[in-house]
Each structure stands twice: as structure tokens, then as C-alpha cells.
Amino acid sequence: MARVRVHQHVNPLSPYYLQELEPVDLSALFADSTKPLHLDIGCARGRFILRMAAAQPEWNFLGVEIREPLVDEANRLAAEANLTNLHYVFCNAMLRLRQLLSDVPDGVLQVVTIQFPDPWFKKRHAKRRMVNAELVATVVDKLAPAGKIFVQTDIEFLAEEMFDLFRADERLSEIETSENPFPVKTEREQAVKDKNLSTYLAMFSKNIE
Secondary structure, eight states: OOOOOOOSOOOTTSGGGGOOOOOOOHHHHOSOTTSOEEEEETOTTOHHHHHHHHHOTTSEEEEEESOHHHHHHHHHHHHHTTOTTEEEEEOOHHHHHHHHHTTSOTTTEEEEEEESOOOOOSGGGGGGOSOOHHHHHHHHHHSOTTOEEEEEESOHHHHHHHHHHHHTOTTEEEEOOSSOOSSOOOHHHHHHHHTTOOOEEEEEEEOOO
């Protein structure tokens, strides 16, 4: 079956994407909701966690994406692969992530990945960038102690902006890393590497109080 065609850019501030969301119920999404959760924010077509879910059945994987047709396509592929530890949800993460995750039990969210989000290059569009102070606060609030956050992009100015937002949260400690710690690469990461272009990445861990 051919890939679903969608617009590359979606304005998260347009009225359709401002709608309220129902919180996710992990027990309704996964065969075993007690497994540690890996959240992939801005998962696009979801191929990264599709392969991760197959490789790591002891984890649950939740993909969040603003382009609804991609979510539908990804859930179809997950069902065809019989991956009961994988699900995708439609969500405007920059504004609605806290609402979406409000019912996720404490201690379950162990890993968060944010990979190659839309940079919205124009200055007047900067307010549309997915990673903002509210998203960072939500992620850190929900993350289990010692949980990990991995962020990467091929856009240097966006890397500096995102990394600084996470570095500003005193509940996090930065972990030195020079490569993707996961056994799977996103389609975008592979394309960047094939062109011998640079990627900028950072890893953070939530402090144990």
C-alpha cells in the first residue's frame, strides 16, 4: 500500500489543532500497561518506535503526532504487526501534551524521545516550534526518577534552543553522549547520515530526590 500523503508542515496554532483531548488510558492501549513506557513526541510516520516495539517487547511505546492521517496509518501498521505494546495518538504536543498524559501513573514513563522536530525557520513562526517551556515542564513532571530524555536534530540553532530549555530545568542532569543510544534510527536520521551531515543531540536524566 502506498504511503499516506500529508502536508509536511502543520500550523499547531490553527483552530483545528487547539481542540481539547481525552487523557490516554494506558490500560486500554496496551496488553500490559505496567511495562515501562517510552514516549516518542513528534513521531511522524512512527517507523522508529514500530521497530523499537518489535525489538523490545518488554517496553510499551506511545507515539504522539499532530498529523492525524499519519497516526491512523501508523496504528494500522502496528495492528498488522500484532504489536500489542505500541500505540499512536493524535495530539498537538506543544499545547496539549499535559492534558494527554494527565492520567499516566507516576513512575511509568521511563524514556522520552524528541527527534528532528519541525524547525519553523522563519522568526515569525518560532512560536509554532513544538519544544517550548510548557512541553519541557510536562515531560519532566511525568518522567520517572532516573528516566531519560533524548533530543536530536540536524538544525544547529534549533538544537541550542531545545537543549537550553531542558538545561534550564533543575530537576534534570545532562548526560554526555555523542551518538544515538538506541538500536534504531529514524528515517530522518538515516537520511542525514547518508548525506554526511551533522546531527546535534543531547541526553538528560531526571534527578533522584
